[in-house]
Structures are given as C-alpha cells and as structure tokens.
Amino acid sequence: MFSFKEYSREIFATIILILVFIILRMVIAKLVKNFAASSQLFEHRTNLVIKYINILMNILMTISLIVIWGVQTDDIFVTISSIATVIGVAMFAQWSILSNITSGMVLFFSFPxxxxxxxxxxxxxxxxxxxxxxxxxxxxxxxxxxxxxxxxxxxxxxxxxxxxxxxxxxxxxxxx
CATH class of the missing domain: 2.30.30.60 (SH3 type barrels.)
Structure with a gap:
C-alpha cells in the first residue's frame, strides 16, 4: 500500500527537480534566443538548438528521477548499456547523419x-x-x-x- 509518509522525501525531491527543470529550460531557451538575436541568426536554427538542448535536459532529468526514486544501480546499468548497444549499432550505420547534426551545431555557435x-x-x-x-x-x-x-x-x-x-x-x- 502506498504511504505518503514513506515516500515523502522522494516526492518532495521530485517536485523540486521538476520545478528546477522547468525554470532551467526557460532560462536556457531565453539565453539561446538572446544569443541568436545578437548574432542575427535565423529563428529555425535557434529552435533546433533549443530542441537539442531540451532532449539532453530530458535525459538528465530522467536519470535524476531514477536516482531519486532509488532504482537499483545494477538495473540502471543493464538497461542503459542495452539501450546504448542498440542505439550504437543502429547509429554506426548512420554516423554521417550524427556528424552532420554535430557540425550543424558547431556552425550555429561559431557562425563563420x-x-x-x-x-x-x-x-x-x-x-x-x-x-x-x-x-x-x-x-x-x-x-x-x-x-x-x-x-x-x-x-x-x-x-x-x-x-x-x-x-x-x-x-x-x-x-x-
């Protein structure tokens, strides 16, 4: 049976994490948009960079939630290594796509x-x-x-x- 007192620490930490995550997303999006405006970059490029940053932040938040709720580290490592293996094999054939995306990010920030x-x-x-x-x-x-x-x-x-x-x-x- 679920007891609020039993999981109060995890619930409180989850709420704090979500609030920090929302604020951090807004701040980072505003910083990137300000950088793009000062550099006179196009809006669709700015939105792509914000999208990539949000994906990274979602991954970090998921990992943080897993740690907060005390999932066994052995289970986490098995799951992450399995996912990484599947993604690695699938993306090995698509290295040029990843290379082009990374290069697009470099071109965005260095704007030569x-x-x-x-x-x-x-x-x-x-x-x-x-x-x-x-x-x-x-x-x-x-x-x-x-x-x-x-x-x-x-x-x-x-x-x-x-x-x-x-x-x-x-x-x-x-x-x-």
Missing part, C-alpha cells in the same frame, strides 16, 4: 558565415563558389552564379577550407 554570404570551398577535385541560401541541420543549400543549386553536407564544410568572398559593390559617383 551567414545566409547571403558568397563562399568558395577549396576542394581539389570539385571547387565550389556559391552563395549560401540556407543552413539546415544536415546541410547547407548553395546557389552558384550560373543558378545551379548545390546541397553541401555540414560535416564537409568543417573539413574543407572555405573562403568568404566579400560582396562586390560598384563604385559610383555621388551626384547631389
């Missing part, structure tokens, strides 16, 4: 280039000079001067040398 910039990708076999149209989780959409659209994986952007080509402005005489 922005949408609208013209870049030159220094690739020995296939050099590319194009304007950045969009930066997504997995890839960057580019458009060449000839109108060709290129989808370039994020992880290759971090591996290749890239030059940002300054915008060319026509010098005109000013008439009053």
């Amino acid at each position: 280039f922005r949408i609208g910039d013209t870049i030159k990708i220094h690739d020995k076999d296939f050099p590319i000079e194009a304007e950045i149209e969009d930066i997504n989780t997995f890839h960057v959409s580019l458009k060449t001067k000839e109108g060709e659209k290129i989808v370039f994986p994020n992880n290759l952007l971090l591996q290749k040398g890239i030059s940002i080509i300054p915008a060319k402005y026509e010098e005109r005489e000013f008439f009053d």
Whole structure:
C-alpha cells in the first residue's frame, strides 16, 4: 500500500527537480534566443538548438528521477548499456547523419558565415563558389552564379577550407 509518509522525501525531491527543470529550460531557451538575436541568426536554427538542448535536459532529468526514486544501480546499468548497444549499432550505420547534426551545431555557435554570404570551398577535385541560401541541420543549400543549386553536407564544410568572398559593390559617383 502506498504511504505518503514513506515516500515523502522522494516526492518532495521530485517536485523540486521538476520545478528546477522547468525554470532551467526557460532560462536556457531565453539565453539561446538572446544569443541568436545578437548574432542575427535565423529563428529555425535557434529552435533546433533549443530542441537539442531540451532532449539532453530530458535525459538528465530522467536519470535524476531514477536516482531519486532509488532504482537499483545494477538495473540502471543493464538497461542503459542495452539501450546504448542498440542505439550504437543502429547509429554506426548512420554516423554521417550524427556528424552532420554535430557540425550543424558547431556552425550555429561559431557562425563563420551567414545566409547571403558568397563562399568558395577549396576542394581539389570539385571547387565550389556559391552563395549560401540556407543552413539546415544536415546541410547547407548553395546557389552558384550560373543558378545551379548545390546541397553541401555540414560535416564537409568543417573539413574543407572555405573562403568568404566579400560582396562586390560598384563604385559610383555621388551626384547631389
């Protein structure tokens, strides 16, 4: 039979954890949005980063709840190792997807280039000079001067040398 007195410590700790978790989520989301606004980053990129941070925080909260409620550590390790094994085997074949997501996060926070910039990708076999149209989780959409659209994986952007080509402005005489 469930007794409130018997589990009062766990219930109280769970309530505190949930409140701290909610406040922490709001604070982190606000910090990321402020960072994105000051860096003039696009909203959908900001929302993706917030989504990834929330997933990590949910995992940490679940682990904390497991510890608070006293689940046996042997059971936790068996469960986590089983899940990690299944995920590891499934994701081994999908390493490029994870690499692109991680690279997308790096590009978000380091923002070496922005949408609208013209870049030159220094690739020995296939050099590319194009304007950045969009930066997504997995890839960057580019458009060449000839109108060709290129989808370039994020992880290759971090591996290749890239030059940002300054915008060319026509010098005109000013008439009053």
